[in-house]
Amino acid sequence: MVVRGRCRLEGLPQEHAVCGPGGRRECRAQGARPRPQDRRGLRPRPRRGARRYTGPVCRICRREGMKLFLKGEKCFTKCTFEKRSSPPGMHQQRRRKVSDFALQLREKQKARRMYGVLERQMKNTFDRAAEVTGATGETLLINLESRLDNAVYRAGFAKSRAQARQLVNHGHITLNGRVSSIPSHEVKASDEIAVKESSRASNYFKEVAGWAKTQTRPGWLEVDPDAYTARVLAKPTRDQIEAQVNTQLIVEHYSR
Structure with missing residues (x-):
């Protein structure tokens, strides 16, 4: 047969x-x-990988026990953390002993969520900081502060880091005269950050120009809100970074 x-x-x-x-x-x-040439009609395997959190961000602030300012202007006018600062979940009031690993993990998660980076990005940033001579924790925080999306946020062109990341991804920001769509790009001294000419006429940037004038800017940035430009004066130092993070716990977590 x-x-x-x-x-x-x-x-x-x-x-x-x-x-x-x-x-x-x-x-x-x-x-x-079947051979590779015979697999054309087969269903592709689903892609696995980390995905960005798109749920309610006030839960993140409650989990970390402090305001991370993830919602921009709403964190000042309408903040859930001020009404209910207990951790989210059914067992929020439960008291339990916190281990050393839990303290290290929470500090790492706090820094990661504050700057809006994924776990792999955070680990790669730590590995680069560990290769540099000096305090690893301080270098890690400086590298996170030097990201392009964070510089856009610090300049006042966005009301949150998530919003700044979207502006960079959509090509509204130029770096040294060229459009840069990489939020993790590390800015250096004398770099020029600006809003693209064709984007300045939008209603958003007309509104954000007034917002930028009212914001307190760090010493390592020189901002001209009317011209929609910002210039990096120097590398940020630990004293100029407002993030309340214990970097020693982060180093201990990744050094296990």
């Missing part, structure tokens, strides 16, 4: 066919996995 017709219907090559009766050979075809 020949089953070449069945192989043709199932999309398998002819060399997988089995001829002759006996031992249920007519009920199956040899070669379980």
Whole structure:
């Protein structure tokens, strides 16, 4: 008995066919996995990987026990953390002993969520900081502060880091005269950050120009809100970074 017709219907090559009766050979075809050129009609395997958190961000502030200013202007006018600062979940009031690992993990998560980076990005930033001579924790925080999306946020062109990241991703920000769509780009001294000319006429940037004039800017940035430009004067120092993070716990977490 020949089953070449069945192989043709199932999309398998002819060399997988089995001829002759006996031992249920007519009920199956040899070669379980089709060749790559025969997989065109197969369903692709779903992609696995980290995804950005898109849920309510006030839960993050409650989990970390402090305001992370993730909602921009709403963190000053309408903040859930001020009404209810307990951790989210059914067992929010439960008291339990906190281990050293939990303290290190919470500090790392606090810094990661504050700057809006994924775990792999955070680990890569730590690895680069560990290769530099000096305090690893301080270098890590400086590298996070030197990200392009954070510089856009510090300049006042965005009301939150998530908003600044979206502006960079959508091509509204230029770096040294060229459009940069990489939020993790590390800015250096004498770099020029500006809003793209064609984007300045939008209602958003007309409104954000007034917002930028009222914001307190760090000493490592020189901002001209009317011209929609910012200039990096120097590398940020630890004293100029407002993030209340214990970097030693982060170093201990990644050094386990």
